[in-house]
Structures are given as C-alpha cells and as structure tokens.
Amino acid sequence: MKSKMMKRILLLAAIILPYFAQAQCEGWNWPEDRAKAEEKNVLYTDALRNDNFKAAKAPHQWLLKNAPNLNTSIYINGEKIYKGLIDETKDQAQKDIYIDSLMLIYDMRMQHCNEKADVMARKAYSAYRYNVKKKGELANVLELFDQAYELGGENVDYYMHVPYMSVVVYNKKYLDNLSDIEILNRYDKIMETVDNQIQKGGKYVDKLTDYRGKIDGLLVSVIDVDCDFVRENLAPKFKESPDDLKLAKKIFAFMLNGKCTDDPLWLEAGRVIQEKEPSYGLAKNLGLKFKASGDNQKAVSYFEMALGLTEDPSQKAEMYIQMGAVKGGAGARAMYRKALSVDPTSKDAYTAIGNLYFNSFNTCKGEKDIVKDRAVFLIAYDMFQKAGNTRAMQSAKEQFPSTEEIFTYNYTKGNQITVDCWINETTTIRSRD
Numbered sequence: 465m466k467s468k469m470m471k472r473i474l475l476l477a478a479i480i481l482p483y484f485a486q487a488q489c490e491g492w493n494w495p496e497d498r499a500k501a502e503e504k505n506v507l508y509t510d511a512l513r514n515d516n517f518k519a520a521k522a523p524h525q526w527l528l529k530n531a532p533n534l535n536t537s538i539y540i541n542g543e544k545i546y547k548g549l550i551d552e553t554k555d556q557a558q559k560d561i562y563i564d565s566l567m568l569i570y571d572m573r574m575q576h577c578n579e580k581a582d583v584m585a586r587k588a589y590s591a592y593r594y595n596v597k598k599k600g601e602l603a604n605v606l607e608l609f610d611q612a613y614e615l616g617g618e619n620v621d622y623y624m625h626v627p628y629m630s631v632v633v634y635n636k637k638y639l640d641n642l643s644d645i646e647i648l649n650r651y652d653k654i655m656e657t658v659d660n661q662i663q664k665g666g667k668y669v670d671k672l673t674d675y676r677g678k679i680d681g682l683l684v685s686v687i688d689v690d691c692d693f694v695r696e697n698l699a700p701k702f703k704e705s706p707d708d709l710k711l712a713k714k715i716f717a718f719m720l721n722g723k724c725t726d727d728p729l730w731l732e733a734g735r736v737i738q739e740k741e742p743s744y745g746l747a748k749n750l751g752l753k754f755k756a757s758g759d760n761q762k763a764v765s766y767f768e769m770a771l772g773l774t775e776d777p778s779q780k781a782e783m784y785i786q787m788g789a790v791k792g793g794a795g796a797r798a799m800y801r802k803a804l805s806v807d808p809t810s811k812d813a814y815t816a817i818g819n820l821y822f823n824s825f826n827t828c829k830g831e832k833d834i835v836k837d838r839a840v841f842l843i844a845y846d847m848f849q850k851a852g853n854t855r856a857m858q859s860a861k862e863q864f865p866s867t868e869e870i871f872t873y874n875y876t877k878g879n880q881i882t883v884d885c886w887i888n889e890t891t892t893i894r895s896r897d
Contacts, residue, residue: 489536489577501531505538512541517548528569532576539573542566543586550594563594581615585624588612592627599638606631613653618660622668625654625675629682636686644687644697651683652714680721691724699729712736725753738766744773751786760790781807785816794886796820811851818847821887822860828885835865835873835893839883843891864896 495501504523511520524545527538546566553559570587574580588608595601609628613620632650636642655676662672683689698715705711715733719725731753738746751766767783767790774780781803788799797820803813821844829837841863848856870877875893882890 489533489539489573492535493531493533495531495534497530501527501534505534508545509541512545515548517545517552520545521549528572532572536573536577536579539569539577539583542569543590547590566590566594581612581617581619584608584615585612585620589624589627592631596627596631596634602631602635602639603641606635610650613657618657620657622661622672622675625658625672626678626682629654629679633682633686644693647683647687648689648697648714651679652710654679656710689718689721691719691722691727694718694722695727695729702729702733706732707736707740709736709740726757738769742769742773744770744776744779747773748779748783748786751783755786755790763790777807778810781810781813785810785812788816788820793820811853814847814851815853815856818844818851818853818856818860821847821883822856822863824885824887825863828883828887833873834869835875836881836884838863838865838869839881839891839893840885840887842881842894843883843887843889845894846891861894861896864894867895867897870895 504526507523508520508527511517511523520541524538524542527534528542531538543566546562546569549562550559550566553562567587567590570583570590574583577583588605588611591601591605591608595605609624609631612624613628629651632642632647636647658672658676658679662669687693694715698711698718702708702711702715712733716730716737719727719730719733724730731750734746734750734753738750747766747770751763751770754760754766755763764787767787771780771783784799784803784806788796788803791799797817800813800817800820803810803816807813821840825837825840828840831837841860845857845860845864848860865873865875867877870893875881877893877895879893880890881893882888
C-alpha cells in the first residue's frame, strides 16, 4: 500500500513541478535540448498512434516536465494517453493514479496554454465520468461543473447539462450538502443555458429539448417543487424583487407544472415575464386566464398585445375570436369578421359566428312570426356549413321552422328571408322536415 502511494505521489510531483510557469502553446516552443525533445515527441506520438498508452507515458511525461509549453498537442494527446490508460487498467488504485494525472493534464493546459473555458468543461466532464460514483469526490466534481459553467456561459457544450444536474442530485442525496435554494439556483442556471441554446437553433435542438425533461425529472427527484414550496420559498423573494425576471420565470414554470395557475402569484410572475420578454404565447395564455376569471378588460388587453406579437394569420384570427367571445353581440361578430379578414380559412371564426346567431333566438324573437324568429337558426346553419361543422349544422337544422309553419305564415321554401335584430343578414328558407 505504501509503495503504491509513494508511486502516486512521485508521478504527480513529476507533472506538477513546472505547473506555475507562464507561457503560451502557440506554434512549437522547443526547449534548449531540442534534439531530445524532438526524440521524445516522436516516441510518444508513435506509441499513441498504435494505442500503446504505456509506452507513450514516459516520453510524454518528459515533455510535460521539460517543455510544458511545447505545443497544445502534448495536452490534447496527453488526454488521450491517460484516458486510454484508465480504460485498460483493472487495478482501481492504479486507475485512480491515472485519473489524477488526467486532471493535472487539464490543469497544466489551462495554466500554460491559457485555454480556460473549454478545458475546464472537459475536466469537469472527465471528473464526472471517472469520479461521480466516489462519494469522497462528489463535492469536487460539483465545484468543477460550477467553474465550467461560470467560464463557459451560454457556450457550454450541450452534453454537459444533464451530467451537471446529475452531480447536483448526487451531492444532495449522498452528502446532503446543498439547500433547496442552492439546488434551484443551479437548476435555473442549467435551464437558462439550455433555453438559450435552443433559441439559437442548430443540430442539437432536439437533444436539448429532450434534456429539458430529464433535467426537470432530476430536480423533482430531490425537491418537492409544488405550489406550497413556491409560495414558501420563492414568493417572499419575489415580493422583495418584483422585477426579477429569472425568479419570475422560475415561479411561472413551477406553478404551471403544479397546476396552480389560478394563484395571483402565477399571474404576477407571468406579467413580469411578458413585460420584459414579450411573446405571443404568454400574452395569449395570460389573456385566457383573465378571461376565465371574469376580468374582461385585462383579458382584452393581453389579447391585443398578442396580436401585435405575431404575423401568423391563424394566431391573429384566434386572438380576434377570443376578443369576440369577451364582447358578445354585434361587437363579437365584428371581431369574428376581423378574424376572417386575416385568415379566410378560419373554421373557428365561422363556428363562432354560427354560435352567436344560434344563441340569439331568445334575444331577437318577436313572437309574432315563428318563421322569421327561427330564421336565426337558418343563418346559423349557413355559418356552420362554411366551417364544415356537421354536428352544429344538425343542431341548427333541428330548430328550423317546419313545412307547416312555413306554409301557415305564407312563406315559400327556397325564397330569401332577412334576419332582423342586430344580425341584419339574408338567408334561404328551409324546413326541418
């Protein structure tokens, strides 16, 4: 045991001796003994080319000690050498020595070649790969991911996100060294990066979208993020900082997931998000919530806001339809017609007008002429027909006047009839039988 420990110490010392030297790795910076350095470079690269990692180790170590700023390639290849040694070694103690050496390769590359962000990310990921199952290493692995995200920002590689959240979870489960808020802060950092990368597009969008669900799953495996949790832990902070966009997003998402969107806190969080990052979808949903609560004024204001945030005809039509539903009567029809003006194919708009006419019977009937009174169902049918809504057509047809009523009131099937009241449109006389 002592022999193995001494071997490990000597190996680490051999690598770390030149660690504090400041230099760059651009080009080839040959040391004074260039001939020997060239010989070592050929020896280790030849061995590496043949996957002979053990043979590559000694000449490579000589270069690390005597020419640490020779070229970036000695660190790129050093990573390959030690990963190869780790993978082919069965003895765990020896494997741990190689893992430590790999970590120092990353450190030396950052120190000598001034490559911080990318190399720190590689170090964190390798630490995750080799040390995440070691309880004594978990805190260190977490710290490496923290540093990687601090240095890399939005440019952190996509494959880092799930491992980072996994490390957070392992630290909580096995060390219990993180508070719920500390976990949430890291979760928020990861998800913000994921969202930004999705918005940028690229070939990894599908993977990133899938990762969002996995990261959410990891979070709820250690925190019961229900609505009570949000009210207890996040609401007080939001009260102190009501314009905090990140906090608003967190509250909004958690309460949406917890299905407590009737809570005023959810609406207030949504308002902050919409104010700072306006979007059609959020404006629409806020409008729908206010509509459901009976606050028609706010509902219409958000529907109007949504209108200005989209150029999609179907989306514009949907907002006009929603505003029509709030207004009712002739005002509603005006909105539904606006919907048709931006999207002439809108079946929902035709159905909405049809429903408006269908439900106007009690308001418009004069109770003197049953055919004229029931003409609202005739014109409602026309609208449902344009919408292709066969079920609604059948309901309207059942309310048509009968053949006997048409004859009694001196009308003729197939003739035109004007629907009075606020509708003031013409349709064709038909019977239900």
